[in-house]
Amino acid sequence: MKSYDLRCPICGAVNRGLYLEETDGWMECEKCGNVTQSMEHRQTVLIPLILKTQSRSDNNKVDRLAVGM
Numbered sequence: 001m002k003s004y005d006l007r008c009p010i011c012g013a014v015n016r017g018l019y020l021e022e023t024d025g026w027m028e029c030e031k032c033g034n035v036t037q038s039m040e041h042r043q044t045v046l047i048p049l050i051l052k053t054q055s056r057s058d059n060n061k062v063d064r065l066a067v068g069m
């Protein structure tokens with residue numbers, strides 16, 4: 001797995017040998033201890049949630065046909 005050297009955006013210290021692909025871009029700075037996420041190495045793609053509403057309108061047609069008896 002590829003490792004990266006990344007500069008901490010909080011304190012500016014360079015953290016070496018980070019496995020950003022494994023942590024989805026997250027790293028914990030070895031100097032200041034802050035946990036930050038690098039957007040460059042972010043792997044996760046946000047997928048919009050599609051809600052399928054099941055239409056039950058077909059039942060109404062059946063009811064109307066039954067009236068003709």
Ligand SMILES: [Zn+2]
Binds near residue numbers: 012030031032033
């Ligand atoms: Zn830091």
